[in-house]
Amino acid sequence: MIFARAALNALPLTTKTCLRRLQTPTNYLPIIDSSMFPATQMTTLDNGLRVASEDCGGNTCTVGVWLDVGSRDETDKQSGITHFFEHLAFKGTEMKQQAEFENEVYKVGAHLHASTGREMTYYQAKCLSKDIEWAVKVLGDVLQRPRLDSETVESERKVILSQLEEVESDYRQVISDYLHASAYQGTPLGRPILGNVESIQNITADDIKKYVQRHFKAPRIVLSATGDVDHEKLANFANTHLGSVSCNYPDGIPERLPCRYTGSDLRDRDDAISLAHSAFAVQGPGWSSADSVPLIVASQIHGNWDRSHGGGNNVASQLQRGGFNHDYLHSFEHWFQRYHDTSLWGVYYVADKVELGRVTEVIQRAWMDIARHITDFQVSRAKNQLKTNLLLHLESNASTCEDIGRQLTVYGRRIPVDEFLLRIDKVTAEDIGKVMDKYVWDRDPVVVG
Numbered sequence: 001m002i003f004a005r006a007a008l009n010a011l012p013l014t015t016k017t018c019l020r021r022l023q024t025p026t027n028y029l030p031i032i033d034s035s036m037f038p039a040t041q042m043t044t045l046d047n048g049l050r051v052a053s054e055d056c057g058g059n060t061c062t063v064g065v066w067l068d069v070g071s072r073d074e075t076d077k078q079s080g081i082t083h084f085f086e087h088l089a090f091k092g093t094e095m096k097q098q099a100e101f102e103n104e105v106y107k108v109g110a111h112l113h114a115s116t117g118r119e120m121t122y123y124q125a126k127c128l129s130k131d132i133e134w135a136v137k138v139l140g141d142v143l144q145r146p147r148l149d150s151e152t153v154e155s156e157r158k159v160i161l162s163q164l165e166e167v168e169s170d171y172r173q174v175i176s177d178y179l180h181a182s183a184y185q186g187t188p189l190g191r192p193i194l195g196n197v198e199s200i201q202n203i204t205a206d207d208i209k210k211y212v213q214r215h216f217k218a219p220r221i222v223l224s225a226t227g228d229v230d231h232e233k234l235a236n237f238a239n240t241h242l243g244s245v246s247c248n249y250p251d252g253i254p255e256r257l258p259c260r261y262t263g264s265d266l267r268d269r270d271d272a273i274s275l276a277h278s279a280f281a282v283q284g285p286g287w288s289s290a291d292s293v294p295l296i297v298a299s300q301i302h303g304n305w306d307r308s309h310g311g312g313n314n315v316a317s318q319l320q321r322g323g324f325n326h327d328y329l330h331s332f333e334h335w336f337q338r339y340h341d342t343s344l345w346g347v348y349y350v351a352d353k354v355e356l357g358r359v360t361e362v363i364q365r366a367w368m369d370i371a372r373h374i375t376d377f378q379v380s381r382a383k384n385q386l387k388t389n390l391l392l393h394l395e396s397n398a399s400t401c402e403d404i405g406r407q408l409t410v411y412g413r414r415i416p417v418d419e420f421l422l423r424i425d426k427v428t429a430e431d432i433g434k435v436m437d438k439y440v441w442d443r444d445p446v447v448v449g
Contacts, residue, residue, distance in 0.1 A: 015113035037394075038257045040404065040414040041231040043238075051238045052404050052414060053229045062229030062397040063135040063234075064124035065143065065242075066405030068220040070117045071195075072188040072339075073254060074211075080160070080195015081203055081211050083116040085146070087156040088208070089123055090114070092147035096419040108134060113398075116193055118180070119339050120409055125400060129228035133237045136223070142239030143216055153205045160200050167194060171277040174268075175348055178448040179279050182266040183344060187259035215254060220249040224404040226397045259342060263444020275330060276353040278360070278449035281346025286437050287338050287410040293423045294435045295345055299334040300382035301370050301432075306331035328355035332363065340410065344446075345439060347417035356449070375430045383424050390420065 038054040045051065074081055090105075090112050092098040105112060110127040123142050125135035167173050177192045184190035195203075223238050247328045261283040302319040307330060314322055324327040332349035351359040393399050394417065407414050 004412040014411075018166075018309045019243040037417050040416075042408075042414070043231070043235040045218070045235075045239055045243050046241060047245055048217075049221045049223065049238065049242055049245055050408055051231075051235050052408055053225040053231045053234050054400060054404065055229050055231070056226050056397060056400070058228050058397075059129055060125045060126065060397065061129045061132050061135070061225055061229050062124060062401040063132060063139065063225040064122050064221070064401050064405055065139045065253075066120060066122045066224065066402075066409050067216060068119070068224040069121050069215045069408050070119040071191050071193045072118050072256065072259070073215055074188065074191065074195075076430045077189070077199060078203060078207060079191045079192070079199040081208060082121055083194055083200075084156070084160060084200065084203055085208055085212060086114045086116045086121065086123075088146055088148060088152060089142045089162060091152050091156065093141040094145040094147060094275045095141075096147075098147070098152070105138075110138075111137065112138075118189055118193060120406065122402065122405060124398065124401065132225070132229065132234065133241075136234070136264065137241045139223070140245075141247060142220070143212075145240070146212070148205045148209050150205050153208070157200060157203075161196070161197065164194055164197060164200065169349075172348065175277055175279045175448055178266050178268070179191045179344065179346070179446060180282060182264045182448055183261055183281065183283070183401070184259045184342075185262055185264065188257070189259040189339065189342070213246075214249075214251065216245070217249065218242075218245040221245065222405045224401050226400040226404065229445055256340070259339075261342060261446075263446055265447040267449055274353070275350050276356045276449055277348075277350050278356060278447070279346055279348040280360070280363075280445045280447040281344040282440050282443045282445050284336065284338070284343035284345040286341040286343060291435045291438065292336075292338065292343075294427050294431045295439070296336055297379065297382050297386055297424065297427045298370055298432050298436060299336050299345065301374070301378055302332075302334055303382075303385065304331075304333045318362065318369070322362060329359050329362070346445075357447055360447075367402055367436070367440060371433060371441050374432050374436075376429050379429045379432060381426065383427060388423075390417075 038056050040052055040054050043051045069082060070081070071082055092101045092103070096104070108127055108131050110125050110131065113124045113126075115122055123139055125138055126133050181190045181192070194200075221242075223234075223242060225234055259352055284295055302317045305317070305320045305323055307323070309315075309320070315324070319332070323332070330350040330352075332347055334347045335345075337344045347363055349359060349363065394403065404414055
């Protein structure tokens, strides 16, 4: 509703104040500073392994080991070996059979979790704070004394081969693998994390043992913990159970070669699928680049959406409003996948297959608007959403533990929350325009579907 100036002046002061507030996004008050969060304490063991923790109180804790190792460090013949080891990690140790190990976990009431990425891998334990030494010992055994007998390896080989078949129905994962295979074709980042049937069938227990001995070195490992954690005790436990992890490289330090980006497209036609699953992306900077934060904010301009969301024409994103008003778009998700020296900034979307060209054009126009017509209002809204997501993410011990491990692995330090929020606040519409010009405008994309 538009009010004439005279009518506006006649309104009560409180009404005029409310109207002004509707025209701009809210800001976070009071300002968040480091004193509102537990301090991150750090210790480096003699072998170079780093220990970091935050005492958040409570009665439980989350402990994890982060390794600067992933599918990027594999060879073509051993594609999937890092993920293969993930399957073996909690299947017993040299001293304990699988049944004995699992009974011990159930007795303690702990939860174990592991995940493999293209550049990083982590193993995590959640338990009562009184059992923190037990958790550190388990993680130490996983890295140093895993059970790698032929029987266990063969059993997990069948599981992984079955997983390779099942993942074909996970279109989001398939698109991610296609995207990397096309964008980084012929390079280590182009390999799928799970590997392929041929490589999984040929990996032996000896191959896994040699891979672990070559790559799982102390300087590439971070032990992180959050919850009810005494850092001094944690450091002592780490020294006892992880202090013997080797820091020597008899065959030389493994080298990570640069991964060449190639603008390209890949299409997999299957008329039996009713909807089209697609993605396109451009190459961005690595983790430590100053351009990362503006690109993260830019990805929040339109964010994520699917038909189950409410709002209709009242949502702020023009792209989301288009999804509500037209039946051809089912969902979309903007994302920013970063690595040490490169990244992919893009969008994954699901649409009616006969309207795929139209949807792609609509999304491209939305990107053009970000590059050329972004407003301060849109940027403020995106920054508020990003800060909210960040703070919500850090409310759980597990997420904070992951955040500490990841940041020490990629930055070499833990970035305080208030520092990162300040970086977000400093992003302007002009900054977003510059990074869109640098990485998106008139750049060769990678397109898959």
